[in-house]
Amino acid sequence: MIQALWRCLAVAALLAGAVLPSQAEEALKPCRIPGIKNEVQCGVLSRPLNPAEPAGTKIDVHYVVVPALARRKQPDPVFMLAGGPGQSAIKVAPQVMPLFTRLNNRRDIVLVDQRGTGQSAPLECEDVRHLPLADQSDTERQMKDLRECLGRLRKLPYGDLRFFTTTIAMQDLDAVRERLGAQRVDLVGASYGTRAALEYIRQFPKQVRRVVIDGVAPPDMVLPASFSTDNQAAFDAVVAACEAESACAKAYPSLRADWIALLASLPKPVTAVHPLSGKTESFTLRRDMVLGSVRGPLYSPLLASVLPMAITEAAKGRYEPLLGINSLFGSSKGTALAMGMHFSVVCAEDFPRMASAKDAPGRDFNRDFSRVYDRVCAEWPRGEVPEAFYSMAPSPAPVLVLSGSIDPVTPPRHGERAAKALGPSAMHVVVPNIGHGVLGTVPCMRDAMFRFIEAEDDAAALKLDVSCAKGVPRPPAYRPIDLSTETAKK
Known part of the structure; x- marks a missing residue:
């Protein structure tokens, strides 16, 4: 998974072909967005849907500038x-600012709604979290819904879904940079935003000053x-930590045995309370539904600490804790994904390489998660991805690479590979006992990001002291309070 506006010297701006400050300011209008109490500046940039046809269909790319104080x-x-x-960068502003x-x-x-998200030619499908549990466990129903969504998206004025790749989106981002009159920018990306940042570095290396990828x-x-490989490693770490x-x-x-028995019992008819509606429902509990309910909490060590209890309860036939903690993950409306954009990216960039993937499937997670993509991407339109997209060259700008040691989706092995490819200008920091997202979890790392970006020169940035993150503990396993015992003590 923000950008900004500034002034450039007039001569330098002309030499770079950039927009002059007055022009950049004219492109912005005072506005307010949910989650930010102060007035900000909003801009819209018209971009060709297909870069090869600049006179063809246009889309509006929306962006917000939170001015420096x-x-x-x-x-x-x-x-x-x-x-x-x-994710929409503008909608997650309350969480990230x-x-x-x-x-x-x-x-x-600066926050730019990447094409396909937010207000920038959005490609949205129904949020399945609010569906009845019976519908959530019905794979065929979900596939039918996605096909219907695909049909609706194709009818949009910008419905050629081949043109929502990361490569094209980063060209939009650079156009916003130019509109704002900035010669260089600092990039901060998290999760998929790190892939976007790496692609921006590849295409526009001279426009980058500092980069933080988390x-x-x-x-x-x-x-x-x-995901299967990394989910399995993170789950095994939860079980080992409990033991x-x-x-x-x-x-x-009997946590490990309970987990094995739970998976072996599926699919089976069950009754449980919907975590969001509060209604009691009867449905078929499927293996992929249980794996999904475990996968979400693994992102956060605090939520993962509830898994031993939730799995134990599920093995006894009480499924509400497992379904409940999964509903907490990504429950904010701002963090919801535009699934049309999601599939447009993954089906173009990742799916064609599935057959040659070297990651061994996890013991429990196997290929349950990827089977969804097998079916969706077989029908979803795919854009062209340049072969150079998949390579990472040495970065001319300093890059701070952050990894959580127990991240279930982007663990340190991926950060280490990226840092090695980026060369001597990259430093990789692995924070112990942290899941997906270091900056949002470890306060001292936000200070480290500040000092890295504010460092006077590149050499000083790469000498960053991050010792503050070495002693992060793992949350102990959650245990419900026994009210009868507490009453007896009184």
Whole structure:
């Protein structure tokens, strides 16, 4: 998964072919967006749907500039690249802007809705989290819904879904940079936003000053295949941590056996309370539904700490804890994905390489997750991806690479590979006991990001002290309070 506006010297702007500050300011209008209390500036940039046909169908790319507070601000803005693929950078502003508070003192923060998300030619499908549990467990129903969504999206004025790739989107991003009159920008990307950042570096290396990528999804990472491998490793770590923690091992002595028995019992008819509607429903609990309910909490060590209890309860026939903690993951409306954009990216960039993926499927997760993509991508339109997209060249700009040691989707192995390819200008920091997203979890790493971007020169940036992150503990396993015991103590 933000960018900014600044002033350039007139001569330098002319030499670079950039837009002059006055022109950039004219392109922006005062506005307000949900989640930010102060007035910001909104802009819209018309872009060709197909870059090869500049006179053809146009789409509007929407962006927001959160102006720097200081009167004498720095010239290079910070562009935040949202995750997913499918998140709207503008809609996640309430969640991400607190991470940029210090940077926003002297730098504009820019949020661009990538094409296919937010207000930029959105490609949205129904949010399945609010469907009845019976529909959520019905794979054929979901496929039918996606086919219907695909049909609706194709009828849109911008419905040629081949033109929503990361490569084209980063050309939009550079057009916003040019419109704002910025010669160089700082990039901060998380999750899929790291892939977007790496692609921007590949296409526009001279326009990049500093880069922070958190939870790295490199372009050579085949997403559906790697998820199985990495999900399994993260889940096994949860079980191992419980077995090594005396209180957890005592509370859930048969956790591993309970998990195996639960999977072996599926599919089966069950009754449970819907975590969002509160209604009791009867439905068929399927293996992929259970794996999905486990996969979500693995993103956050705090939510993952509830898994031993939830799995133990599910093995006893009580499924509400497992379904409930999964509903907490990504429950904010701002973090919802535009699934049409999501499939347009993954089906073009990852799916064609599935057959040659080298990641071995996880023991429990197997290929359950990737089977969805097998079926969807067999019908979804696919854009062209240049072969150079999948390579990472040495970066001319310093890159701070962040990984959580127990991340279930972008663990350190991917960050390490990216850092090695990016060369001596990249430094890789692995934070212990952190899941998906370091900046949003470890406060001192936000300070590290600030010092990295604000460093006077590249050498100083790469000497960043990140020792503050070494002692992060893993949350202990959750254990419900025994009210009868507490009453007896009183």
